[in-house]
Amino acid sequence: MPSARAQPMTAELIASQLMEAVHEHRIQPGMKLSEDEVGEIFGAGRTVVRQALRALAHEGIVCIERNRGAFVAKPTVKEAREVFEARALLEPRLARAAAQRTTEADMARLEAHIAEEHAALAAGESGLALKLSGHFHVEIAVIADQATIEAFIRQLVSRSSLVIALYWRRRNAMCESHAHHALLEALRRHDDDAAEELMNGHLLDLVSQLDLRPQSDPPASLRDALIT
Amino acid sequence: MPSARAQPMTAELIASQLMEAVHEHRIQPGMKLSEDEVGEIFGAGRTVVRQALRALAHEGIVCIERNRGAFVAKPTVKEAREVFEARALLEPRLARAAAQRTTEADMARLEAHIAEEHAALAAGESGLALKLSGHFHVEIAVIADQATIEAFIRQLVSRSSLVIALYWRRRNAMCESHAHHALLEALRRHDDDAAEELMNGHLLDLVSQLDLRPQSDPPASLRDALIT
DNA sequence: TGGGCAAGGATCGTATACAATTTACCTGCC
DNA sequence: GGCAGGTAAATTGTATACGATCCTTGCCCA
Numbered sequence: 001m002p003s004a005r006a007q008p009m010t011a012e013l014i015a016s017q018l019m020e021a022v023h024e025h026r027i028q029p030g031m032k033l034s035e036d037e038v039g040e041i042f043g044a045g046r047t048v049v050r051q052a053l054r055a056l057a058h059e060g061i062v063c064i065e066r067n068r069g070a071f072v073a074k075p076t077v078k079e080a081r082e083v084f085e086a087r088a089l090l091e092p093r094l095a096r097a098a099a100q101r102t103t104e105a106d107m108a109r110l111e112a113h114i115a116e117e118h119a120a121l122a123a124g125e126s127g128l129a130l131k132l133s134g135h136f137h138v139e140i141a142v143i144a145d146q147a148t149i150e151a152f153i154r155q156l157v158s159r160s161s162l163v164i165a166l167y168w169r170r171r172n173a174m175c176e177s178h179a180h181h182a183l184l185e186a187l188r189r190h191d192d193d194a195a196e197e198l199m200n201g202h203l204l205d206l207v208s209q210l211d212l213r214p215q216s217d218p219p220a221s222l223r224d225a226l227i228t
Numbered sequence: 229m230p231s232a233r234a235q236p237m238t239a240e241l242i243a244s245q246l247m248e249a250v251h252e253h254r255i256q257p258g259m260k261l262s263e264d265e266v267g268e269i270f271g272a273g274r275t276v277v278r279q280a281l282r283a284l285a286h287e288g289i290v291c292i293e294r295n296r297g298a299f300v301a302k303p304t305v306k307e308a309r310e311v312f313e314a315r316a317l318l319e320p321r322l323a324r325a326a327a328q329r330t331t332e333a334d335m336a337r338l339e340a341h342i343a344e345e346h347a348a349l350a351a352g353e354s355g356l357a358l359k360l361s362g363h364f365h366v367e368i369a370v371i372a373d374q375a376t377i378e379a380f381i382r383q384l385v386s387r388s389s390l391v392i393a394l395y396w397r398r399r400n401a402m403c404e405s406h407a408h409h410a411l412l413e414a415l416r417r418h419d420d421d422a423a424e425e426l427m428n429g430h431l432l433d434l435v436s437q438l439d440l441r442p443q444s445d446p447p448a449s450l451r452d453a454l455i456t
Numbered sequence: 457t458g459g460g461c462a463a464g465g466a467t468c469g470t471a472t473a474c475a476a477t478t479t480a481c482c483t484g485c486c
Numbered sequence: 487g488g489c490a491g492g493t494a495a496a497t498t499g500t501a502t503a504c505g506a507t508c509c510t511t512g513c514c515c516a
Contacts, residue, residue: 035468045501046468051282058286060376067468067507082376089321089377090314148288148310148387149317152380159376263498274498275470295477295498461514469506476499485490 009044011051017042018052022061022072023134023161024127029074033062059155061162073162077212080163084207087156090149091137092200095183098144099195102187106143110184113139118177134161136180140199143187160206167210179205237272239279245270246280250289250300251362251389252355257302261290287383289390301390305440308391312435315384318377319365320428323411326372327423330415334371338412341367346405362389364408368427371415388434395438407433 018038021027039049053070056062063073075083113136120129134157141150179202186194246266249255267277281298284290291301303311341364348357362385369378407430414422 036466047500047502050468054279054282055286058283064468068509069467079376082374085374086318086377086380089318093317146310146313148307148384149314152314156376264496273471275472278498296479297498457516459514459516461512463510463512465508465510467506467508470504472501472503474499474501477497479494479496481492481494483490483492486488 009042009048011048011055014038014042014044014049014052015055018056019061019158020131022158023131025130025161025165026127027072029072029162029166031072033070033072035069059158061155061158073159074166075159075163077167077214079159080167080210080212083156083159083163084203084210086152087137087160088200088203090152090156091140091203092196094144094146094149094153095140095187095199096192096196097146098140099187099190099192101145102143102190107184107188110136110139110143110187114177114180114184117180121177130161130164133180134158140183163210167212169209169211237270237276239276239283242266242270242272242277242280243283246284247289247386248359250386251359253358253389253393254355255300257300257390257394259300261298261300263297287386289386301387302394303387303391305395305442307387308395308438308440311384311387311391312431312438314380315365315388316428316431318380318384319368319431320424322372322374322377322381323368323415323427324420324424325374326368327415327418327420329373330371330418335412335416338364338367338371338415342405342408342412345408349405358389358392361408362386368411391438395440397437397439 018027018033027033033053035046035049035053038044038053039046042049053062053064057064057070060075060079061073062070064070113132117129117132117136120126120132137157138150138153141153144150179198183195183198183202186198246255246261255261261281263274263277263281266272266281267274270277281290281292285292285298288303288307289301290298292298341360345357345360345364348354348360365385366378366381369381372378407426411423411426411430414426
């Protein structure tokens with residue numbers, strides 16, 4: 001439990017902590033987020049927790065049902081497709097823009113980032129690796145200096161994390177490191193064509209590893225789950 | 229004052245009413261949105277108003293300063309550019325997708341929409357015309373059946389409304405009707421290439437009518453503003 | 457024995473009250 | 487007369503309390 005009682009614990013802090021937990025797959029889709037429970041964990045009042053939950057709900061990370069409470073969202077297959085279609089529209093051309101602007105400092109940051117990613121993967125910390133892997137895409141938006149799109153990417157990456165938790169085919173760690181590394185090299189060369197195409201292919205790879213067949217959309221009926 | 233006291237007035241209602249007022253340029257960038265004031269206007273408690281304001285703040289329509297209150301956002305030139313760059317990434321390819329899916333019912337809705345637009349323009353209701361003009365772009369996302377991107381477009385259109393309020397060159401009504409009409413025809417023919425290109429050009433046209441020269445960006449630094 | 461019903465508990469939604477911070481004004485001094 | 491300091495009003499941030507809704511579970515009756 002990564003909670004620090006001493007801090008003031010503002011709503012944004014709680015939201016980002018919860019978001020991080022989602023990114024690391026420490027909390028899973030469908031899990032209930034009781035206001036009292038979350039409040040006690042973070043040592044905050046219900047008012048602040050509510051703000052955090054509502055903010056997350058606004059981003060599609062959390063689903064609030066009236067008089068029922070907040071739950072971690074469970075994206076349907078349609079939503080999952082939409083998330084990656086949105087990413088397919090934004091990220092390739094964002095990578096192109098980033099390639100034209102990448103500085104030395106950016107490169108250093110990205111290299112450190114990928115190093116962390118590798119280390120986490122090597123250490124078997126798949127949750128941490130997943131989080132870093134997602135954040136890599138946010139870094140591209142930062143380099144492109146597009147704050148507005150960056151916010152969209154943040155949201156899409158977060159929701160992708162939920163999609164992956166639900167629909168990922170293989171249980172083993174993801175082998176994305178190559179893709180990110182190749183992108184890094186394209187950015188270093190300021191090769192915007194390559195960057196755009198690499199990002200495009202990378203996203204297609206990601207989607208292809210998801211199991212988005214329509215039948216798995218409603219987690220089957222309860223009957224199917226128990227009859228077998 | 230389009231307020232109905234009798235209704236329960238939930239947070240979403242207040243937010244959408246405020247949003248509509250922004251779209252119609254009835255409330256302008258920088259205007260203060262006092263919690264008490266808004267609450268009294270809509271006949272709602274501060275709690276509900278706070279939720280609405282925070283939701284709008286999350287979308288960049290409103291800017292909340294700690295212990296100071298909520299103000300209608302005043303996008304900087306950089307933000308203005310970013311908003312339209314994001315739209316340029318999303319909307320053309322969204323129009324393409326829409327063109328492939330447009331149904332008869334969609335066409336009817338769009339035609340009615342454009343008719344309203346014309347009527348408003350003819351009646352000199354520039355605020356209403358502006359709102360409808362923006363909503364046209366949302367309709368494209370609806371037709372494309374992309375709820376996720378639709379949410380982004382909604383946000384971008386709202387922020388565009390603020391940008392237009394701040395940086396629009398001409399004071400007279402906008403002559404976008406042609407662009408929307410041409411798009412409509414492309415959708416009817418399921419001509420996705422044309423739809424994409426028309427949308428692209430339409431957005432470029434819009435940006436070209438803005439005065440985004442850098443000097444007006446930060447109301448200069450405070451020092452510059454006072455020394456001169 | 458199975459289904460319907462009702463009471464209890466728990467959780468969320470909203471309003472109210474209090475604390476913190478900012479802003480404006482006023483007074484006193486230089 | 488102008489400026490500094492302090493005090494008071496206003497506004498927001500947060501916590502608490504109350505009311506409403508939903509879920510559970512135990513009971514009763516067919």
